[in-house]
Amino acid sequence: MSDPVAARRAAALQLTCALAGLLLVPLALPVANRVLNAPQLQQTYLPALEGPRERLPFDSNPIAELAAMNPGYVVIGDSMAGSRIDPKRLSQLSGKSIAPLLQAGTGPAWWYLALKNWVIPSGIRPRCTFIFFRDTNLTNALFRLDEQYRWNVDKVAHEREDEVNAVIASRSGGALYHVRAAIDRVYQASETREWLEPAVNEWPARLLVPYRRQRAAFLSQMNERLGLSHLRPMDAADIQAADDRDANFARYVDKSFLPLMLRETRQAGLTLCFVRVQRRPLGGRPPYQSPALRRYIAALQAHVEANGALFHDDTGDPWQALDLYGDGDHLSRDGRLRYTEIFYNRMRPLFP
Amino acid sequence: MIFHSLDFIVFFTIVVALYWRLPHRRQNVLLLIASYMFYGYVHPWFLILIAISTTIDYCAARGMERWPARRRAFLWMSIVSNFGMLGFFKYYNFFIDNVAAVLQTIGIQPHLPVLRVLLPVGISFYTFQAMSYTIDVYRRELRARRSLLDLAVFISFFPHLVAGPIQRASYLLPQVEGERRLSLPQLSSGFLLICWGFFKKLVIADNVGIIANKVFALADPSFEILWAGVFAFAIQIYSDFSAYTDIARGTSRWLGFELTQNFDHPYLARTPADFWRRWNISLSTWFRDYVYIPLGGSRATGARWVRNVIVTFVLSGLWHGASWNYVLWGLYHGILLVLTRAHRILRPAAPPARAWLRIPQVIGMFALTLVGWLLFRETDLSSIVRDLGLSPWQSTPLERQTGLYLFLLAFLYSIPLWMQSIWVELRRGIEREPAVVPAWRGAALRALACGAAFMAILVLRSRTSLDFIYFRF
Numbered sequence: 001m002s003d004p005v006a007a008r009r010a011a012a013l014q015l016t017c018a019l020a021g022l023l024l025v026p027l028a029l030p031v032a033n034r035v036l037n038a039p040q041l042q043q044t045y046l047p048a049l050e051g052p053r054e055r056l057p058f059d060s061n062p063i064a065e066l067a068a069m070n071p072g073y074v075v076i077g078d079s080m081a082g083s084r085i086d087p088k089r090l091s092q093l094s095g096k097s098i099a100p101l102l103q104a105g106t107g108p109a110w111w112y113l114a115l116k117n118w119v120i121p122s123g124i125r126p127r128c129t130f131i132f133f134r135d136t137n138l139t140n141a142l143f144r145l146d147e148q149y150r151w152n153v154d155k156v157a158h159e160r161e162d163e164v165n166a167v168i169a170s171r172s173g174g175a176l177y178h179v180r181a182a183i184d185r186v187y188q189a190s191e192t193r194e195w196l197e198p199a200v201n202e203w204p205a206r207l208l209v210p211y212r213r214q215r216a217a218f219l220s221q222m223n224e225r226l227g228l229s230h231l232r233p234m235d236a237a238d239i240q241a242a243d244d245r246d247a248n249f250a251r252y253v254d255k256s257f258l259p260l261m262l263r264e265t266r267q268a269g270l271t272l273c274f275v276r277v278q279r280r281p282l283g284g285r286p287p288y289q290s291p292a293l294r295r296y297i298a299a300l301q302a303h304v305e306a307n308g309a310l311f312h313d314d315t316g317d318p319w320q321a322l323d324l325y326g327d328g329d330h331l332s333r334d335g336r337l338r339y340t341e342i343f344y345n346r347m348r349p350l351f352p
Numbered sequence: 353m354i355f356h357s358l359d360f361i362v363f364f365t366i367v368v369a370l371y372w373r374l375p376h377r378r379q380n381v382l383l384l385i386a387s388y389m390f391y392g393y394v395h396p397w398f399l400i401l402i403a404i405s406t407t408i409d410y411c412a413a414r415g416m417e418r419w420p421a422r423r424r425a426f427l428w429m430s431i432v433s434n435f436g437m438l439g440f441f442k443y444y445n446f447f448i449d450n451v452a453a454v455l456q457t458i459g460i461q462p463h464l465p466v467l468r469v470l471l472p473v474g475i476s477f478y479t480f481q482a483m484s485y486t487i488d489v490y491r492r493e494l495r496a497r498r499s500l501l502d503l504a505v506f507i508s509f510f511p512h513l514v515a516g517p518i519q520r521a522s523y524l525l526p527q528v529e530g531e532r533r534l535s536l537p538q539l540s541s542g543f544l545l546i547c548w549g550f551f552k553k554l555v556i557a558d559n560v561g562i563i564a565n566k567v568f569a570l571a572d573p574s575f576e577i578l579w580a581g582v583f584a585f586a587i588q589i590y591s592d593f594s595a596y597t598d599i600a601r602g603t604s605r606w607l608g609f610e611l612t613q614n615f616d617h618p619y620l621a622r623t624p625a626d627f628w629r630r631w632n633i634s635l636s637t638w639f640r641d642y643v644y645i646p647l648g649g650s651r652a653t654g655a656r657w658v659r660n661v662i663v664t665f666v667l668s669g670l671w672h673g674a675s676w677n678y679v680l681w682g683l684y685h686g687i688l689l690v691l692t693r694a695h696r697i698l699r700p701a702a703p704p705a706r707a708w709l710r711i712p713q714v715i716g717m718f719a720l721t722l723v724g725w726l727l728f729r730e731t732d733l734s735s736i737v738r739d740l741g742l743s744p745w746q747s748t749p750l751e752r753q754t755g756l757y758l759f760l761l762a763f764l765y766s767i768p769l770w771m772q773s774i775w776v777e778l779r780r781g782i783e784r785e786p787a788v789v790p791a792w793r794g795a796a797l798r799a800l801a802c803g804a805a806f807m808a809i810l811v812l813r814s815r816t817s818l819d820f821i822y823f824r825f
Contacts, residue, residue, distance in 0.1 A: 007537060008536050008537070009791070010791040010794070010795075011535075011536035011537040011539070011540045012536050012540075013791055013792070013795045014540045014791070014794055014795045014798050015536060015539055015540040015543060016795075017795035017796065017798055017799040018540065018543055018544060018547070018795075018798040018799055018801075018802040019543070019802075020799055021798065021799025021800055021801070021802045021803035022547070022799075022802040022803055022805075022806045023803075024799075024803060025799070025800065025802075025803020025804060025806070025807055026803060026806055026807040026810055028807070029807060029810070029811065146815075147815040148815070176358050176362075179358075180358075183810070184810075187807075187810055189810040189811050192810075192811040193811050193812075196811050196812065197811075197812070200761075200764065200812070201761065203760075203761075203764060204756070204757045204758075204760035204761045204764065205757060207760060208753055208756060208757060208760075209753075218750075218753060221750050222750070222753070222754045222757060225577075225750060225751065225754055226566055226567075226570065226577075226754070230570050230571055230572060231569050231570060231571060232569060232570065232571040245394055245395070
């Protein structure tokens with residue numbers, strides 16, 4: 001290929017074919033799906049984030065349970081709230097029933113949807129609804145929306161959640177998700193993943209355990225062996241590095257669920273209180289807060305209070321020392337009881 | 353900005369579209385703006401450091417030429433400022449922690465200030481690249497550049513800024529200064545490299561990375577589970593890092609640049625020296641030329657040579673991160689190299705390896721490499737001791753099966769990697785007349801390869817997207 005013209009021509013042909021191959025070869029996927037009778041999947045309530053997939057149904061039971069319980073207070077949050085609030089103890093202290101809407105591994109999308117789709121439709125009028133969060137969680141709309149967390153969100157989401165989707169789209173590349181969704185639609189990538197991924201993951205198990213029933217038992221035992229109870233007890237567990245990137249309130253507030261939470265509770269006439277938990281103290285001192293994070297928290301508090309909600313910050317509370325803590329930002333079992341009492345005393349005006 | 357994001361695809365498309373419409377000098381201006389945008393996309397303050405580093409190196413090199421009698425002083429100025437910034441951001445806390453630990457052992461409770469800032473991404477890479485320029489000017493192997501713009505583009509060139517390959521000034525600067533031409537063969541081969549890079553990152557590295565992360569999060573791994581995790585990590589780190597290099601080289605070709613190769617199928621190496629000729633070549637050669645050879649290199653004999661090797665490898669380990677496990681990893685590879693040389697000295701007349709012996713040699717070297725990766729991945733020294741003490745006799749049947757399952761799954765994802773390596777290796781030894789391959793056949797193969805890579809990315813990419821590992825260094 002010493003002739004430069006011929007070399008250029010060959011390169012042009014190769015580049016054109018490579019581009020064409022890139023676009024055309026994956027068209028084999030819809031054909032494969034048809035041949036293998038892959039199920040047609042429904043569009044999800046989060047098209048800005050994902051293609052079609054099978055989802056868990058909306059869980060409507062909490063609505064009836066809340067209505068029957070008619071709690072004095074509602075607590076919404078993830079394991080931060082779960083490892084801090086002992087509903088029984090708080091109920092003893094306040095003399096009112098407490099409804100804990102707590103789910104580990106959740107973020108602001110789940111908290112907002114629990115408020116909108118469970119608390120408000122139940123028609124209850126609690127004295128206060130507390131939402132527990134860490135640092136910049138409230139304005140980080142994508143926090144805990146990775147695929148492994150979406151099953152949790154399914155249970156609080158209806159078939160369509162257009163406002164949630166719009167918030168996520170505004171935070172994750174805007175209208176570009178339409179491009180990704182179109183690619184997904186044309187090549188039926190989600191439908192293919194639905195059957196291909198389990199097949200790939202099961203292939204080694206098929207080699208090792210040929211019989212289906214034993215294989216299922218093996219996979220279940222293996223998951224148990226690699227599960228939570230075998231993980232390292234790390235001080236760093238569930239501590240995400242504080243990154244000033246998210247500590248920009250003005251930039252992210254309108255791309256978050258916070259305005260929706262405030263609007264929904266205002267319209268429903270509920271009292272909402274945001275509780276910022278203290279992260280793990282370091283060296284006997286409260287956790288470090290960067291100047292950007294301090295500014296962020298001040299702006300968050302001002303915004304929340306200007307919109308009729310309450311705000312409480314645990315950070316710097318001298319009673320919340322390291323001896324309360326277990327793993328990472330979680331409190332220990334004993335610390336949970338003590339925190340509940342501290343919380344009750346700090347929030348006394350809300351517990352008349 | 354990261355390669356595997358829509359932001360980068362949009363950014364790169366705009367840069368390429370503008371780039372080829374501009375004359376050469378303006379192309380460099382655009383490259384500098386694009387590189388600074390790329391680097392400062394998330395944390396704009398990172399730009400201050402790279403700008404300071406560039407300015408100091410520019411002044412130091414110019415000073416060396418203008419006042420030759422003070423060359424050494426200018427070199428020290430460059431070394432102190434570059435390594436000072438690197439040391440401050442990367443090693444300060446490590447240093448403070450160790451000082452505090454030593455003081456505590458003698459009964460003093462120190463209250464030393466801890467640095468609470470992010471490590472600027474890629475600082476180790478561009479610092480080494482900038483240092484190659486001033487050292488080469490000092491050695492009079494390169495003339496100092498008059499154009500600050502060209503030097504700034506050389507240091508900040510965005511395709512390889514964050515994770516290499518580290519380019520030498522003598523190689524990349526002439527490309528920055530020279531006219532670049534839009535070449536179809538470069539575009540075509542660059543496109544293929546980008547596709548292969550994305551495939552390696554999104555399909556191989558991210559999927560096996562989940563296995564490695566799972567295993568290294570266990571408090572009580574069994575022997576089989578641990579080593580399956582180490583195997584997965586070996587695949588992850590190679591496919592991840594080489595993916596970055598491939599994407600960097602591919603995108604550079606679209607801008608008319610050629611970056612050096614950084615990997616040459618390292619897991620088919622037969623000896624430690626062979627491994628280091630194939631793994632992170634740009635960093636290995638940097639340490640060889642700027643540390644090992646100035647220390648005396650292979651000209652030294654006996655204990656001095658051993659010292660040279662060990663110092664070079666320990667520094668190379670420390671370059672990766674401020675932690676004792678990286679030092680241990682470097683030391684381990686240094687010792688391997690010393691031992692193989694000692695073996696050669698003791699048995700100088702060993703016959704050349706027969707072809708069939710290469711397979712056990714490759715497997716043996718891969719096993720040694722895995723031990724190294726265990727030291728690299730396990731950051732806690734007590735965990736390393738525990739891991740090395742594990743025995744297969746202590747495992748339950750379930751743990752054996754689990755280990756085998758994880759190994760097979762990691763192996764399944766890595767098959768394309770092994771196939772490519774073996775195919776390249778087998779063809780390497782064959783010398784024959786260049787076959788006259790019809791252009792359509794090459795084109796059809798490329799079409800299939802790109803299509804298959806994109807198809808796999810669509811349906812097999814990991815559900816958890818992980819950052820490139822070498823971003824941390």
